[in-house]
Amino acid sequence: MNKIRDSLLYSFHVIFHPFDGFWCAQREGKGDPRAATIIIALVTMVYILSKQLTGFIFNTEIDQDFNLFSELLGVIVPVLLWCVANWSITTLMDGEGSFKDIYIATAYSLVPLILINVPMIILSRIIVQEEQRIYQALGILAVVWTGFLIFSGLMTIHQHTATKTVVTILIAVVAMAAMLFLFLLFFALIQQLINFVYMFYKEMTLRLY
Numbered sequence: 001m002n003k004i005r006d007s008l009l010y011s012f013h014v015i016f017h018p019f020d021g022f023w024c025a026q027r028e029g030k031g032d033p034r035a036a037t038i039i040i041a042l043v044t045m046v047y048i049l050s051k052q053l054t055g056f057i058f059n060t061e062i063d064q065d066f067n068l069f070s071e072l073l074g075v076i077v078p079v080l081l082w083c084v085a086n087w088s089i090t091t092l093m094d095g096e097g098s099f100k101d102i103y104i105a106t107a108y109s110l111v112p113l114i115l116i117n118v119p120m121i122i123l124s125r126i127i128v129q130e131e132q133r134i135y136q137a138l139g140i141l142a143v144v145w146t147g148f149l150i151f152s153g154l155m156t157i158h159q160h161t162a163t164k165t166v167v168t169i170l171i172a173v174v175a176m177a178a179m180l181f182l183f184l185l186f187f188a189l190i191q192q193l194i195n196f197v198y199m200f201y202k203e204m205t206l207r208l209y
Contacts, residue, residue, distance in 0.1 A: 007035035011108045015115075018149050022156040025108065026101050033100055036107030043110045044075040046117050055124035058135055078176075082106060085175035089168050090158050097157035105153035109146055116142040 010030050014021030025031030048071050051059070083106055087099045097105070120138050127134060155165040 003032055004035050004038070006030075007032035008038060011035070011039060011111050014108045014153075015111050015145070015149060018152040019156055022105055022108075022153045025104060026097065026157045031101075031104035031108065033103060036104045039107040039110060039114070040076070040079055042114050044072060046114050046121075047071065047075050050117055050121055053121050053125075055126075057129050058124045058132065079106060079110075081176045081179055082172065085172040085179065086154065086168065089171045089175060090154075090160075093160075093164070093168055095158035095160065095168070097154070101157045102154070105157055106150065109149035109153050112142050112145040112149070116145075 007030065010021070010025065014025060048068070051071065052066065083099060083103050086102050086106075087097075089095075090097060090102075116138055120135060120142075123135055123138070151165060151169070154160070154169065155162060158165070158168070160168065
């Protein structure tokens with residue numbers, strides 16, 4: 001438990017000192033996959049709370065039906081796809097980071113989303129539309145900060161140059177899209193197969209009885 005607690009607290013060091021932080025997380029074992037999983041769970045929770053509690057002025061999805069399972073997948077699946085895609089690509093491009101390193105670095109990079117989105121939820125219920133620039137600025141800060149952390153984290157754990165890191169990120173994004181397409185295609189084929197078997201069974205039952 002102390003290891004998990006220390007790793008969670010260490011994530012605050014990482015987001016303010018990314019290059020040193022990610023280096024020590026990987027090389028000195030200060031990162032922990034269990035702490036990373038907790039962070040992703042918190043990001044998911046904040047994401048769901050944001051959709052449900054953000055003030056109606058800033059919430060374009062407030063009238064849509066809420067599906068908890070879909071919302072969970074909306075965070076967990078992209079994170080896992082990203083980790084698998086990045087690991088696959090960087091393995092071919094001499095990256096030094098393992099899947100565990102990528103998972104930890106990605107999770108720690110998401111901490112700003114928690115720190116900024118919680119105040120954003122509160123602000124959205126207080127400020128008026130004329131003050132929406134404050135709200136928008138916080139949203140931009142969260143995305144830029146997280147993006148920079150992901151970039152610096154990958155560059156550090158893989159020991160790549162900035163250019164090579166950008167290239168691997170772009171290829172990983174393409175790989176994510178390809179994996180998602182193949183998964184959806186496989187799911188559609190399985191669904192069609194199940195429907196075929198069911199209709200065949202139904203037809204045979206009618207003929208026999």
